[in-house]
Amino acid sequence: DIQMTQSPSTLSASVGDRVTITCRASQNIHSWLAWYQQKPGKAPKLLMYKASSLESGVPSRFSGSGSGTEFTLTISSLQPDDFATYYCQQYNNYEATFGQGTKVEIK
Amino acid sequence: EVQLVESGGGLVQPGRSLRLSCTGSGFTFGDYGINWVRQAPGKGLEWVSLIRSKVSGGTTEYAASVKGRFTISRDDSQNIAYLQMNSLKTEDTAVYYCTRKNYRGNYFGYWGQGVLVTVSS
Numbered sequence: 131d132i133q134m135t136q137s138p139s140t141l142s143a144s145v146g147d148r149v150t151i152t153c154r155a156s157q158n159i160h161s162w163l164a165w166y167q168q169k170p171g172k173a174p175k176l177l178m179y180k181a182s183s184l185e186s187g188v189p190s191r192f193s194g195s196g197s198g199t200e201f202t203l204t205i206s207s208l209q210p211d212d213f214a215t216y217y218c219q220q221y222n223n224y225e226a227t228f229g230q231g232t233k234v235e236i237k
Numbered sequence: 238e239v240q241l242v243e244s245g246g247g248l249v250q251p252g253r254s255l256r257l258s259c260t261g262s263g264f265t266f267g268d269y270g271i272n273w274v275r276q277a278p279g280k281g282l283e284w285v286s287l288i289r290s291k292v293s294g295g296t297t298e299y300a301a302s303v304k305g306r307f308t309i310s311r312d313d314s315q316n317i318a319y320l321q322m323n324s325l326k327t328e329d330t331a332v333y334y335c336t337r338k339n340y341r342g343n344y345f346g347y348w349g350q351g352v353l354v355t356v357s358s
Binding site for chain 2: 131162164166168173174175176179180185217219221224225226227228229230231
C-alpha cells in the first residue's frame with residue numbers, strides 16, 4: 131500500500147500570505163498526484179492533477195510541483211475563499227490513497 | 238452539466254446491510270469508471286471501491302477495510318452505480334461520496350453531494 135503524508139496538519143495564515151503544503155509518498159508515484167480543496171459540509175473540489183496541471187476554472191494562484199515521492203501545493207497569495215482543508219491523493223495505482231489533510235485557517 | 242447524486246443512506250444497526258445508489262447525468266455514464274470515497278465524521282478521505290467501465294473490463298477493486306463485505310456494481314442502462322454494504326460496523330459510519338474516474342487516471346473531477354451512513358445500535 132502507498133501511504134501519503136501531508137505536512138503541516140494545520141496552517142495559520144493571513145490573507146495575502148504565500149502558503150505551501152507538502153505531501154510525501156511512501157514510494158515512487160511519478161507525477162500521479164492530485165490536490166483537492168474541501169470546505170465544511172461540501173464535497174472535495176479538484177485543484178490539480180498530474181502534480182502540476184491546473185484543473186480548468188481553478189485560479190492561477192494555485193500551483194503544484196514535485197515528482198517521485200515529494201510534492202508541494204502552493205497558494206501564491208491567500209484569499210478569503212481559500213480557507214479550507216486540502217488533501218493530496220496518489221493515483222499511481224487503482225487504490226486512490228489520500229493524505230490526512232491540511233487545514234488552512236485564519237491567523 | 239455532469240451530476241452525480243447519491244441516495245440510500247441512513248441509520249442502520251451493526252451487522253445489518255444497506256445499499257447506496259449513485260445516479261449519473263450529463264455524461265455517457267457507461268464510458269466512465271465510478272468510485273466510492275468515504276469520510277468519517279471529522280476525519281479525512283478514504284477510498285472505498287472502484288468499478289471500471291465495461292470497455293475497461295468492468296472489473297472491481299476494494300479497500301482492504303471493506304473487502305468481502307462491500308460489493309460495487311453498475312447498471313449502465315439506468316446510469317446507476319451501487320454499493321451494497323453488508324455486515325456493517327460502527328467504523329463504517331461516514332459520508333459516502335460517489336466520484337467519476339478520469340480518463341487519465343483514478344482521480345476525481347466530479348463528486349456527488351454525499352450521503353450519510355450511520356451504523357449504530
